Amino acid sequence: MITFEKRAEEMGLSYDEEGEIFSYSDDLSHIVYRPLHTPLHPGGVQTHNTDNFYIPYYAVFTRPSDSPEDTDYTYIGIVSRAYRFIGNRTLINKVRDSIESVGLPIIRENNLASWDQSRLRSEIVIQSGVNAPQVGDILPVMIINNSYNGTRSQSIQFGLDMDYNATRLTYGFQLGEMKEVHIAGAQTYVSSSAQEYAQNFPQHVTEMISSSFNKTLTEDELFSTLAVLEKIGKKRRDEVSKLLADMSPNVPEGQDPPMPSSWQVFLAIVRYCSFEPNLNIRSLLENAAESVLVIPMRMMELLSRLERESRITN
Numbered sequence: 001m002i003t004f005e006k007r008a009e010e011m012g013l014s015y016d017e018e019g020e021i022f023s024y025s026d027d028l029s030h031i032v033y034r035p036l037h038t039p040l041h042p043g044g045v046q047t048h049n050t051d052n053f054y055i056p057y058y059a060v061f062t063r064p065s066d067s068p069e070d071t072d073y074t075y076i077g078i079v080s081r082a083y084r085f086i087g088n089r090t091l092i093n094k095v096r097d098s099i100e101s102v103g104l105p106i107i108r109e110n111n112l113a114s115w116d117q118s119r120l121r122s123e124i125v126i127q128s129g130v131n132a133p134q135v136g137d138i139l140p141v142m143i144i145n146n147s148y149n150g151t152r153s154q155s156i157q158f159g160l161d162m163d164y165n166a167t168r169l170t171y172g173f174q175l176g177e178m179k180e181v182h183i184a185g186a187q188t189y190v191s192s193s194a195q196e197y198a199q200n201f202p203q204h205v206t207e208m209i210s211s212s213f214n215k216t217l218t219e220d221e222l223f224s225t226l227a228v229l230e231k232i233g234k235k236r237r238d239e240v241s242k243l244l245a246d247m248s249p250n251v252p253e254g255q256d257p258p259m260p261s262s263w264q265v266f267l268a269i270v271r272y273c274s275f276e277p278n279l280n281i282r283s284l285l286e287n288a289a290e291s292v293l294v295i296p297m298r299m300m301e302l303l304s305r306l307e308r309e310s311r312i313t314n
Helices: 004-013 090-102 190-200 203-215 219-232 234-247 262-273 279-289 297-313
Strands: 012-015 021-023 029-036 055-063 072-080 107-114 118-125 130-132 134-147 155-164 167-172 178-180
Touching: 004 012, 004 021, 012 055, 021 055, 090 107, 090 118, 090 134, 090 190, 118 155, 118 279, 134 167, 134 190, 134 203, 155 190, 155 262, 167 262, 190 297, 203 297, 219 234, 219 262, 219 279, 234 262, 262 279
Parallel strands: none
Antiparallel strands: 012 021, 021 029, 029 055, 055 072, 107 118, 118 134, 130 134, 134 155, 155 167, 155 178
């Protein structure tokens, strides 16, 4: 196996040989990796010869990009020698370059980092508006995930960015997500996947919205979706139920409100998860939202094919 040290330059890490420090910085955060050793014996007889013993792991430290230079780094965990690093900005730019090569203008980029800078979610919104009277402009979005401690695989997703009640909501599909494992030798063709998403999804967004808006959920379908949310947290189920009630038309007293459409349930979950600060919980909520969405066959075929290709190339 090629060691972490020999792959450092290829992965974009700078190496300070004297301090045994691997580092990377961009406009989003700073990262440092240091090899681990057992501590030196403070004195006396060494009985087991374990002083300064090399441990095949690297300690990981981060700090925000906007912090002063003398700010202490935060220890966030360890990675193995097989860990495959890629910088946040490096990964984001791969996707940006791919989108721009298709000729689609980028509207904006939203970056959401975890509290310790170990995980990043970046949303690149693309110009290709589809106007839907129910929710306003719908824009395609590429969602990039990355982590510096291997707790989340590198990935890109296609999603939707929409205007709802003067609030921007962003949602990412799990189906068809392109993942790249954080181990040496793993490779995914991120750029080609992003190009296919950008080329094929905008033209099918209208069909997905209209199909979902016209499909009314049965009582069993609604309760099964709410049951999934309750597994994530009862409070989340209650909040989504409240949002659904707000969307329902006013009905005379004593009458039950009509069952919601797939699109209304989708919107309620997405509206809630858009403000969820925990990246893992947000991903689970997005999966729940996806379960009620009516995805056209052509979109489903593309997503399934890209998903298969990503498994083969990993």
